[in-house]
Amino acid sequence: MFICGFNMAFLNDNYLKLKAGYLFPEIGRRVKAFCDANPEAAKRLIRCGIGDVTEPLPSAVVSAMHKAVDEMAARETFKGYGPEQGYDWLRHVIAQNDFRDKGLDVADDEIFISDGSKCDCGAILDILGAKNKIAISDPVYPVYVDTNVMVGHTGDANEAGAYAKLVYLPCKPSNGFIPLPPKKHVDVIYLCSPNNPTGAAATREQLEAWVKYALEHKSVILFDAAYEAYITEPGVPHSIYEIPGARECAIEFRSFSKNGGFTGTRCAFTVVPKTLMAQTKSGEAKPLHPLWNRRSTTKFNGVSFIVQRAAEALYSPEGKAQVAELIKHYLGNAEILRKGAKKAGLKVFGGVNAPYIWVRTPKGVTSWQAFDKILGDANVVITPGSGFGSKGEGFFRISAFNSRANAEEVARRLQELKW
Numbered sequence: 001m002f003i004c005g006f007n008m009a010f011l012n013d014n015y016l017k018l019k020a021g022y023l024f025p026e027i028g029r030r031v032k033a034f035c036d037a038n039p040e041a042a043k044r045l046i047r048c049g050i051g052d053v054t055e056p057l058p059s060a061v062v063s064a065m066h067k068a069v070d071e072m073a074a075r076e077t078f079k080g081y082g083p084e085q086g087y088d089w090l091r092h093v094i095a096q097n098d099f100r101d102k103g104l105d106v107a108d109d110e111i112f113i114s115d116g117s118k119c120d121c122g123a124i125l126d127i128l129g130a131k132n133k134i135a136i137s138d139p140v141y142p143v144y145v146d147t148n149v150m151v152g153h154t155g156d157a158n159e160a161g162a163y164a165k166l167v168y169l170p171c172k173p174s175n176g177f178i179p180l181p182p183k184k185h186v187d188v189i190y191l192c193s194p195n196n197p198t199g200a201a202a203t204r205e206q207l208e209a210w211v212k213y214a215l216e217h218k219s220v221i222l223f224d225a226a227y228e229a230y231i232t233e234p235g236v237p238h239s240i241y242e243i244p245g246a247r248e249c250a251i252e253f254r255s256f257s258k259n260g261g262f263t264g265t266r267c268a269f270t271v272v273p274k275t276l277m278a279q280t281k282s283g284e285a286k287p288l289h290p291l292w293n294r295r296s297t298t299k300f301n302g303v304s305f306i307v308q309r310a311a312e313a314l315y316s317p318e319g320k321a322q323v324a325e326l327i328k329h330y331l332g333n334a335e336i337l338r339k340g341a342k343k344a345g346l347k348v349f350g351g352v353n354a355p356y357i358w359v360r361t362p363k364g365v366t367s368w369q370a371f372d373k374i375l376g377d378a379n380v381v382i383t384p385g386s387g388f389g390s391k392g393e394g395f396f397r398i399s400a401f402n403s404r405a406n407a408e409e410v411a412r413r414l415q416e417l418k419w
């Protein structure tokens with residue numbers, strides 16, 4: 001109701017440019033509608049859509065959390081606010097185990113603990129300028145695109161869902177789903193390896209080409225390594241810092257969601273090397289590390305003590321062995337799903353260094369048609385490839401995060417489908 005002569009407050013118009021809902025809530029909405037309309041089919045529904053872990057937390061983690069809760073319950077050991085960047089003991093164990101033990105030069109204070117890589121992938125835009133030319137793979141984890149839309153780094157989307165001003169790097173079977181550096185200049189590059197959604201992992205040579213490009217163009221690579229624990233092939237880099245020069249051009253995002261099963265527990269970290277520079281409006285080179293530190297201390301109060309102790313336990317000998325078991329379990333599912341989809345006559349990619357299988361839809365079938373068919377006939381939820389970008393059209397993703405029995409059942413049902 002119009003009450004007085006003032007104009008309304010302004011909303012962020014950029015949000016109105018976003019296409020429909022975020023992919024996974026949109027899938028959830030469609031699945032719910034299907035289940036409401038088909039209660040019998042709903043009983044046999046198997047979810048291989050969102051990449052959400054199914055197996056319980058490793059026992060090393062559970063013990064560490066119980067102990068941490070007890071500490072919180074006693075006056076002498078109670079903890080209030082922790083350091084915004086994360087406790088030193090967790091930053092140390094990460095830098096030591098994930099990097100220095102592997103010969104990679106990462107200091108403890110270059111590790112910033114957070115409550116998730118999704119959050120950090122969006123938050124990182126706070127410390128990057130608005131004028132950057134941004135390159136994004138297509139298909140891609142939708143968070144990279146949508147967060148850039150939200151802060152106004154793009155124009156409007158076209159019919160196919162591609163936003164003006166973004167540089168899309170097509171990922172196709174012909175390039176093994178790993179894009180080459182573009183001919184033109186870009187300032188910020190999102191890379192994800194092993195890749196969500198295609199399951200492809202970049203080789204050393206491919207990452208070397210990107211680091212060379214970034215150093216020449218003075219670009220920043222945002223390297224999402226959330227799935228590094230799934231790399232099985234020898235020689236495939238687990239970190240961008242395995243490539244000489246990456247400390248001067250890359251930020252790396254890591255997560256405990258997919259290795260330790262922390263999707264509901266929430267803990268991740270971002271590596272911002274002190275040697276990484278970007279320029280001010282006046283052309284002066286400045287390090288990004290103090291900016292990320294400043295952002296963290298202002299907008300974040302850290303991850304809970306209990307959860308950080310849980311993350312620390314993943315690095316104990318028992319924790320490491322239990323994580324290895326979890327990875328083996330999900331990769332075993334991936335193998336079963338790959339084989340099942342192949343036997344069903346489908347063309348299959350990924351699933352070897354990643355928990356995702358990327359499947360070509362049968363000829364003439366769109367991604368969403370495949371989604372509806374697989375949901376309706378097999379009562380299995382997958383993710384339509386077009387939800388990850390226009391070049392994802394004609395594909396769908398099967399997540400291997402499930403129980404073994406469900407993975408086997410999905411493999412069986414895929415073979416029963418009549419397209």
Ligand code: MLT
Binds near residue numbers: 050051196
């Ligand atoms: C996915 O299914 O793509 C992931 O679960 C999303 C995420 O990690 O946020």
